Each structure stands twice: as structure tokens, then as C-alpha cells.
Amino acid sequence: MADQEFVAPPYVKNMQRVDTYSEIDEILRSTAFRQGSHQESHMFFGESLLLMDGPGHMERRMLFASLVSKSAMHYYESQALAPVIDKVIAELKEKGRGADGLVRTDLVPLIRTMLHRITALVTGVDKVDSPETTERFRWLVDRLGEAATVEWSTRDHEEVIKEGLAVRKMLIDEFLQPSLDRRRELVRRQKAGEIAKEDLPVDLFTLLCQTGDDARPGDETYIWREAALFLVASTQTTTHTLPHVIVHLTEWCKTHAEDAPKVTDPIFLRRAATESLRLHQPAPTLLRIALEDVTLSSGRQIKKDERVALFFAPANRDERFGPDPYGFNPYRAAPHGAQAWGLTFGGGVHMCIGRPLVTGMFNRTDDLTGTEGTMIKILRVLYELGVELDPASPPQKMAVSYHDAYGVFPVILRKL
Ligand code: HEM
Numbered sequence: 001m002a003d004q005e006f007v008a009p010p011y012v013k014n015m016q017r018v019d020t021y022s023e024i025d026e027i028l029r030s031t032a033f034r035q036g037s038h039q040e041s042h043m044f045f046g047e048s049l050l051l052m053d054g055p056g057h058m059e060r061r062m063l064f065a066s067l068v069s070k071s072a073m074h075y076y077e078s079q080a081l082a083p084v085i086d087k088v089i090a091e092l093k094e095k096g097r098g099a100d101g102l103v104r105t106d107l108v109p110l111i112r113t114m115l116h117r118i119t120a121l122v123t124g125v126d127k128v129d130s131p132e133t134t135e136r137f138r139w140l141v142d143r144l145g146e147a148a149t150v151e152w153s154t155r156d157h158e159e160v161i162k163e164g165l166a167v168r169k170m171l172i173d174e175f176l177q178p179s180l181d182r183r184r185e186l187v188r189r190q191k192a193g194e195i196a197k198e199d200l201p202v203d204l205f206t207l208l209c210q211t212g213d214d215a216r217p218g219d220e221t222y223i224w225r226e227a228a229l230f231l232v233a234s235t236q237t238t239t240h241t242l243p244h245v246i247v248h249l250t251e252w253c254k255t256h257a258e259d260a261p262k263v264t265d266p267i268f269l270r271r272a273a274t275e276s277l278r279l280h281q282p283a284p285t286l287l288r289i290a291l292e293d294v295t296l297s298s299g300r301q302i303k304k305d306e307r308v309a310l311f312f313a314p315a316n317r318d319e320r321f322g323p324d325p326y327g328f329n330p331y332r333a334a335p336h337g338a339q340a341w342g343l344t345f346g347g348g349v350h351m352c353i354g355r356p357l358v359t360g361m362f363n364r365t366d367d368l369t370g371t372e373g374t375m376i377k378i379l380r381v382l383y384e385l386g387v388e389l390d391p392a393s394p395p396q397k398m399a400v401s402y403h404d405a406y407g408v409f410p411v412i413l414r415k416l
Contacts, residue, residue: 009284009402011040011151012309016302019311021318021343023298027310028286028347032294035350036287036307040157044148044164047222048229050350057349063211066202067122067230068353073361077371080117085381088113091131093416103416104390107246107382107409111239112138114378118357119234123227124203126179137175143167145236148228152284152402168224176227183209204230234354237282240405241344242375243395245269245276246382248328250389259330263383269376271330273359277341278316279328284402285309286346313404316342386415 008017018024027033034053038045045051049060066072088110097103116138120128128137147164150157187209189195200206208214208223216222249272253260262268287307294302302308317325320335321342334340341359345352360373372380389395390410398407 006311006313008309008311009152011402012285012287015287015307015309017309017311018300019314020298021315021320021338023296023300024310024312024315024343025338025347026296027288027308028343028350030294030348032291033288034291036289037283038148038151039287041148041150041161041164043161044144044168044225044228046225047219048226049353050229050233061349061353063207064204064353066207067204068357069202070361072122072202073357073371076118076121076357077374077377080121081114081374081377084117085114085378089381089385089416092413103413105411105413107243107387107411108239108406109138109142111242111378112142112235115235115238115374116141118374119231122203122234123230124179124183124201124205125175125231126182127175137171140167140171140174141231141235144171144228145232146400148232149236149283149401149403153400154402155400168228172224176224180205180209180214180223184214233352234357237354238358238375238378240282240403241277241280242273242378243406243409244280244404245273245375245379246387246389246409246411247395248272248276248279249330252328252330264380266372266376266380268330269379269383270360270373273373273375273379274340275328275330275332277344277359278321279313280404281312281316281344282403282405284313284404285311312343316344318342382411382413384415385413388412388414 006019018027035051038051042051049057049064052060092103092105092110095103113134116128116134119141120126120137125137128134144164144167146153147160147167150160150164153160183201183203183205186195186200187206190197190200200210204227205214205223208226213226214223249263252272253263259268287309289307290302290304293304296302319325320338322332322335332340339345345355356371356373358373358375360376361371388411390412393410395406395409398405400407
């Protein structure tokens, strides 16, 4: 029960810490709390879906539902993920082998590159199509993500924000503004009856042009903050969580040799990914602010306007997850009344809208109408290529932040 695993990052050290499953679940579902995350990084995510509350939030969520509809999900996976994975792998092959005949790479940038096309499609960003523009886009979004989660940075926060604002400006000039302008024109033509509504792209920018939110009077930069949320949420989260699955499976297969051949089986991989997601969250804590004095069912008291830090890592190791909740077990039975991944995708009104994209839409991966999910698809391809940790160069946790994530994750693709 190594409690030191869950040391509070300095940003939350003076906040009341909530770390039991039932208390966090109660807070996330309660109308007596409002969103309290991203206050320091407000200039990047402010007024976006994630930081809205009340009826306005629900309305916006319904508007954005088409971005993660079943048909959109099929499209992203088959047209935006599968061909990109093929391309990335072909490029790796071209780069050649080391002196020992093996292909080596770092999984962290590799995952981001694999996801960039989905991210661009969901947000509505054009021209992310050549190796040069892809690399540039990936780099800019990566830097933006660091600034948009500055709360967890180990670096000087002012410096990180300054860099983030400069990076956002570059992202806008090089990618976002031209893409938004194109959609403004498409929506203008649709409203003038020149093109059909069905011919409009389904993406965030187009939706916001349709509602007039592309240029809110008095808040012209709102659109960049909503775009930043979608750009960062759709890449950083999966990049943070996926490598953990490989670490856990490497350890698991050492003592469960009979499972080693199953690492290319999507059903086994889904179990492994789900269990790993229970143990590792993409952010150290979520924060909420009480709208009134609250006494939780546990008796814990939270004062009006108090900001509380919700620690998912200990909560997801609650005894409701069965024996040895600190351990990784891909055969763990799903708990009653909780998701197998625990609270990792949040709960209540702000629960992650991208979850089906990550874990797939069906439990049965052989169901032809379902999707595999980006995480499982990427893992399957990597294992088919014989992914292994590189013994000469162990993975390193992120040095620049308190995220439970790797900054460098060297692997060997033995079968490539
Ligand atoms: C491993 C992958 C992911 C994890 C663990 C994850 C986790 C979360 C969590 C915990 C929240 C709730 C935050 C809060 O309550 O304060 C959230 C919200 C959100 N996520 Fe994800 N996420 C993942 C992937 C994605 C993807 C791929 C997208 C892309 C569409 C996405 C888009 C969003 C959005 C837009 C919200 C805000 C929803 C709202 O406030 O109504 N996420 N995510």
C-alpha cells in the first residue's frame, strides 16, 4: 500500500485531498460542485466544454456529440488511424536498422504521430498531410499540451505559460486560422444554398462556425481555447496512458507465460488496456469547487467555495476492484456498480466524451459493427511488430511534470 506513490503535486498541497472511490464518485455526480480544474491554465482552455458548468454545458455537449458519433468513430478508425499507422510503420522501416539488425524507436512521439490525423479531423485542421507538416503539427500540439496542463509542471509556471502562448500563436498562424477560414466559407456557402448541409465536414470548427461561435463578440479567442481542448485531450491522454500497458504486460508475461501469445488478441488487449487505465490516469488529480457547504455521505465536510483535489489513483485501488487492487491483473472481474477502468474517464456531467474512441464501442471486438478503439488498435499493431522494451535503454518518466506518464519510451520492434 505504498502511499508515497500518491504524493500530492505542489499545486494541490494546500487543498483538501479526497481519495476514496465513493467520495469522488459522489462529488463528480453532485450538482453542489462546479469545475475547478485548469484555473492557472485558463488562458488555454477557458470557457471550453471542459470548464463550463450548468445547462450551457449540457447544450454544448449535445452539440459536440456528432464529433464522436458511431459513424464518426468508424471513419476515424478506418480512414484516419489505420492508414496513418501503416504509413508510420513504413517510414520506420525505411529509416533502417541498427548495427544489431533491430528497429528501435521512441513510443511517445510515435503514438502522437499515429493519432495526429484523428486529432486534426475531430478539430477540423487541414494540411496535416506531409511528413514535415505532420511533424510540425505534432510538435506544436505537444508543446501546447504542456502549457495547458501547467498546473502539473515541474518547470517555472510563468515560463511554461509564456512558451505556450507563443506556441499557440504559431499553431493558429500555420494551421488553425487557414482551416477555420475555409470552414467559414463552406458554412457561408451552405447558408446561401450553394452546398448541402450533408456536404459540410463534421468537425469542431465547422460546428462552431454554424453556431456563430467562431467569432464571439468580446471574446474572439474562445475558438482557439475550445480547439486547444480537443487537440490536447485527444492526443495527450492516450500518449500518457498507452505505454503503461506495455510495461504491465511485459511484467505479467514473465510470470504468466501462457498469456504471451495472447498479446495480439484484441479481447485480451482490451482487458489489459482497461486494467492499466484503472491504475494510471492521464492527470494527477481533477479539481472541483463547492457551490455551497457540503457534507458528503462519508461525513466529510467541504465549505462553500472550497476547491478539493480528487485523487483517482488511490480511489481506483479501492477494495471494490477485488483482491490485490494495487496489482495488475487483466483477468480482474468487472466490479459491481463501477466501470472496470474505475474513474479514469471521470464521472457525472463532464465524463470523457472521447472514451469510446479510445476503448472502442463494443465489448465484442469481433462485432463487425463495432470499433476496436485507438488504444487497442495501436497496441495490437505494435505487438504484431514484436514490440519489446529496449533493455539497453529503460523508459523514463516525464521529468517536466507530475503526470504519471513516460517522457521517453524506447522500444524494439523485433518483427519489423
Ligand atoms: C486515455 C484516454 C482518455 C482519458 C483517460 C480521458 C479522461 C478524461 C477525463 C477524466 C475527463 C473529465 C475531466 C473532468 O471531469 O474534469 C475527460 C473529459 C473530456 N475528454 Fe477525455 N480522456 C481520454 C481521451 C479523450 C479523447 C480521445 C478525446 C477526444 C475527443 C477526449 C475529449 C474529452 C473532452 C472534450 C472532455 C470534456 C468533456 C466535458 O467536460 O463535458 N478525451 N477526459
